[in-house]
Amino acid sequence: MSYVAVDLEATCWEGIRSPDMETIETGAVRLASSSGPATAEFTAFIRPVVQPRLNDFCRQLTSIRQEDVDGADFFPVVFRRLSAWIGSEPFAFCSWGGYDLNQLRHDCQRHGLTLPLTFERNHVNLKKEFARAFRVKSCGMARALETAGLPLEGTHHRGFDDARNIARLATLVMPRLEAERTRSAYVQ
Numbered sequence: 001m002s003y004v005a006v007d008l009e010a011t012c013w014e015g016i017r018s019p020d021m022e023t024i025e026t027g028a029v030r031l032a033s034s035s036g037p038a039t040a041e042f043t044a045f046i047r048p049v050v051q052p053r054l055n056d057f058c059r060q061l062t063s064i065r066q067e068d069v070d071g072a073d074f075f076p077v078v079f080r081r082l083s084a085w086i087g088s089e090p091f092a093f094c095s096w097g098g099y100d101l102n103q104l105r106h107d108c109q110r111h112g113l114t115l116p117l118t119f120e121r122n123h124v125n126l127k128k129e130f131a132r133a134f135r136v137k138s139c140g141m142a143r144a145l146e147t148a149g150l151p152l153e154g155t156h157h158r159g160f161d162d163a164r165n166i167a168r169l170a171t172l173v174m175p176r177l178e179a180e181r182t183r184s185a186y187v188q
Contacts, residue, residue: 001090002039003031003174005126005167008100009064009159011048014057020050023107024069025062026082027160029167030091034174038167042085043160045072050110062157076111079104083116093119094170096141096162097127126166126173133176144169 009025028042045068048054054066072078095101101123108115131138136147141162145152150168154161 001033001092003034003092003094003167003170004086005029005031005094005163005170006100007095007159007162007166008103009062009157009162010103011051011054012058012061013055019106021103021106022046022048022050022110023075023103024048024054024058024072025064025159026078027158027163028082028085029163030086031167031170031174034171034178036167036171038164040085041160041164042082043163044078044081045069046075046078047072049074063155064158074111075107076113079108079111079113091118091122092124092174093122094124094126094166094174096144096166096169098123098125124170124174124177126170129173129177130169133173141165141169148172 006026006028008023010021010023012021023046025045026043029038030040031037032039045064047069054064054069059065093101101119104119105115127138130144134147139147142152142156145165148169153165156162
């Protein structure tokens with residue numbers, strides 16, 4: 001089984017959580033096992049259709065430029081590429097919280113696509129599992145890195161950089177989760 005750490009960036013507005021949010025960048029890192037190493041990476045910008053012009057807040061938060069998305073493929077093309085990159089082998093779909101999976105659901109609905117059941121069934125909410133494993137309150141990815149004694153690498157709120165950081169956290173959380181599952185399997 002491989003582990004795929006995914007992070008999405010979406011259109012956004014200061015202080016507003018809108019149903020118009022749509023993915024504008026996806027980053028993913030494949031881990032060979034729960035403890036690594038990273039074996040492949042995926043990154044792509046996505047051209048938004050609902051609000052094609054990025055506002056100042058979104059550009060400042062994500063550091064994604066208008067020209068990055070203007071020249072990008074639309075969501076269906078990028079999602080098919082991401083799905084093909086993930087492949088058909090068993091995988092755990094790891095994200096920091098439930099946002100990324102929910103955003104993929106919304107984008108798939110918007111574009112008339114079906115989110116593969118494997119994304120749903122194999123989803124690991126690393127934010128929740130990190131809090132449980134480290135016995136801390138649920139926190140953002142940057143705080144979790146700090147808690148784990150790891151530096152934030154790259155630019156925060158960039159899909160690809162955040163996916164790399166999430167993959168690093170996954171290598172701390174997933175072996176513990178696997179060990180727990182193995183122990184509980186023996187108890188039953």
